[in-house]
């Protein structure tokens with residue numbers, strides 16, 4: 001098995017940088033379905049360009065390269081201990097090469113291991129089969145969508161949908177609720193893996209297992225096939241849309257499995273994956289470890305690019321902003337405006353926001369831009385840094401801190417994804433600031449809008465959590481929360497909740 005290590009490195013890199021054909025086809029359908037001039041259409045155009053860019057330069061599709069989860073089948077008697085060690089080394093190697101972001105953090109100290117290794121990372125499951133070759137499947141699922149996983153214990157009363165009983169009707173209600181609940185926070189359009197039954201633990205495991213199915217397959221159980229088809233037919237009428245911007249496509253896949261349960265329990269577990277649905281596999285020769293077959297993709301078939309033109313199309317109505325930005329300019333913006341920001345922005349996510357809640361910032365944030373982003377950065381030979389992937393992270397995690405930080409330090413712009421809540425909205429109005437929604441997962445697209453890295457503060461938090469000093473060049477984003485108390489996220493959530501209620505009335 002002398003090629004095992006190299007084959008696993010190849011698998012990791014391909015999975016992180018090139019979406020499989022079934023996901024591309026589903027996203028192409030989304031592009032063709034949404035109006036190109038709408039917010040949803042513009043988001044999909046950036047996503048499509050990002051998918052193409054990532055594949056062409058072998059860069060990470062999304063800066064959050066997720067929790068690596070391996071499902072492995074081995075011949076009887078194969079040395080799984082040795083394979084596990086090799087897989088861990090392959091993960092560290094892919095991280096060294098910048099194809100995976102260091103993502104494994106000590107849960108007590110917050111320290112990043114720097115190489116994606118640590119207790120519980122990566123996740124590796126082995127199973128034996130009566131074949132001589134080895135099958136390795138890999139799923140890279142990021143934190144934004146992982147946070148949107150949800151588990152229901154039936155019977156349950158669901159907002160807008162009423163009671164979900166221990167029936168397939170009840171399960172349907174849960175799945176509609178799960179997609180509505182995720183809104184844009186999990187980088188819609190997403191795909192859901194579902195388990196009906198099991199216990200709290202095995203239910204989530206099976207739900208994630210369902211994400212290893214191809215998006216275009218048909219469930220072997222006709223009852224579940226019908227459920228999957230019905231969810232796909234119904235859920236897209238909710239109007240959540242790409243990035244939660246509203247639109248016709250909220251979900252690109254629904255895969256449902258079933259496990260026996262205890263009589264007293266009835267769980268419905270949902271694993272929500274984002275549009276950056278990174279999942280591939282290989283079959284390896286059992287004696288050499290050489291790749292004999294790719295799963296989910298045929299390398300002899302050329303990849304069709306997602307975009308047939310230059311990508312994000314400007315309308316001429318975009319508002320150009322140069323940081324630092326004054327209050328009057330900010331107050332002139334309104335929800336729906338597309339802006340192009342140039343100048344200095346500082347990244348800040350969980351550790352930085354927690355730090356700023358009790359410490360002065362290490363830089364002057366007055367009139368400034370905070371970008372909710374944990375980029376992939378590579379150290380250069382001259383000692384400088386280069387950002388290689390830099391999409392937004394889910395903003396709602398910073399809700400407890402954001403309004404205070406805006407008010408205390410004079411921040412004018414917050415960029416992120418998925419929107420924020422009422423406290424931040426009030427802070428924007430009071431202090432004269434805006435929230436801009438960038439397109440989640442578009443890590444390559446946005447890396448190209450970063451001219452250079454001018455410095456870094458708080459690097460002791462690890463590279464994703466540090467405060468990077470970025471020089472932006474016409475970074476596009478949409479005003480989704482303005483300084484006048486308007487929030488596109490709040491409005492769309494309310495509208496889709498109403499549709500949820502209508503669906504409940506019509507179907508159940």
Ligand code: SF4
Pocket residue numbers: 062063064065066141142143144145146185186187274275276391392393394440441442
């Ligand atoms: S596309 Fe969005 S949800 Fe998915 S991994 Fe990237 S940031 Fe997270």
